[in-house]
Amino acid sequence: DTGVSQDPRHKITKRGQNVTFRCDPISEHNRLYWYRQTLGQGPEFLTYFQNEAQLEKSRLLSDRFSAERPKGSFSTLEIQRTEQGDSAMYLCASSLRTVDEKLFFGSGTQLSVL
Amino acid sequence: QKEVEQDPGPLSVPEGAIVSLNCTYSNSAFQYFMWYRQYSRKGPELLMYTYSSGNKEDGRFTAQVDKSSKYISLFIRDSQPSDSATYLCAMSAIEIIFGKGTRLHILP
Numbered sequence: 001d002t003g004v005s006q007d008p009r010h011k012i013t014k015r016g017q018n019v020t021f022r023c024d025p026i027s028e029h030n031r032l033y034w035y036r037q038t039l040g041q042g043p044e045f046l047t048y049f050q051n052e053a054q055l056e057k058s059r060l061l062s063d064r065f066s067a068e069r070p071k072g073s074f075s076t077l078e079i080q081r082t083e084q085g086d087s088a089m090y091l092c093a094s095s096l097r098t099v100d101e102k103l104f105f106g107s108g109t110q111l112s113v114l
Numbered sequence: 115q116k117e118v119e120q121d122p123g124p125l126s127v128p129e130g131a132i133v134s135l136n137c138t139y140s141n142s143a144f145q146y147f148m149w150y151r152q153y154s155r156k157g158p159e160l161l162m163y164t165y166s167s168g169n170k171e172d173g174r175f176t177a178q179v180d181k182s183s184k185y186i187s188l189f190i191r192d193s194q195p196s197d198s199a200t201y202l203c204a205m206s207a208i209e210i211i212f213g214k215g216t217r218l219h220i221l222p
Binding site for chain 1: 118120122146148150155156157158159160163202204206208209210211212213214215
C-alpha cells in the first residue's frame with residue numbers, strides 16, 4: 001500500500017495523559033499536514049511541514065500540542081495533558097508541493113479522551 | 115462570517131438524479147479549488163481539483179468555479195448509492211481551508 005498511513009487508528013485515553021500519533025506520508029511527497037476533524041465539521045488545519053521544517057502552525061495548536069518530522073519522512077503529533085475537548089479525528093495528509101496542492105489523506109486516528 | 119460556507123445537509127436524492135453541491139467563500143485570494151469525498155470513519159479522498167475559474171469534468175463529476183461570485187459547485191450525474199458520503203469543498207491561497215461538508219444520501 002503506497003498511501004498515507006496513520007497509527008494507531010483508534011486511541012482511548014484518560015484526561016491528563018499524553019498521547020502520540022504517527023503518520024507515514026507517500027514516500028516522494030515533501031509536504032506533510034496535520035488536520036483535526038470533529039463530528040459534523042470539516043478538517044481544521046493544525047500544522048504542516050515542508051521536508052523536516054515546520055513552516056506554519058494554526059492558532060488552534062496550543063502549547064500542549066507538538067509535531068515533529070525528523071529527517072523529513074514520517075511525522076509524530078503529541079498531545080500532552082489531554083483534555084476532553086481534544087477528542088477528535090486527527091488526520092494526516094501529504095502532497096508534492098512542487099507540483100500542486102493536492103492533498104492525500106490517511107484514514108486518521110480517532111482520539112477519545114475520557 | 116466564515117471563510118468557506120457549505121450547507122451541511124443532509125441532502126437526499128433518488129438514484130439516477132443529478133446532484134448539485136455548492137460552497138461560497140469570502141477570500142478573493144483563493145486560487146485552488148477542490149472537492150473531497152469522505153466516507154464514514156475514513157479520511158477525505160480528492161475528487162476534483164481546479165485552478166481559477168471555469169469548468170472541469172471527470173466522468174460523472176463536473177466542478178465549476180465562479181470567482182466573480184465567489185461560488186463553486188460540484189455536479190454528480192447519474193447518481194449511485196455508492197455516492198452516498200460527505201462531500202467537502204476546499205480552497206487554498208496559502209493554507210487549505212475546508213467547508214463543513216454536505217452529507218449526501220442517494221436513495222435506491
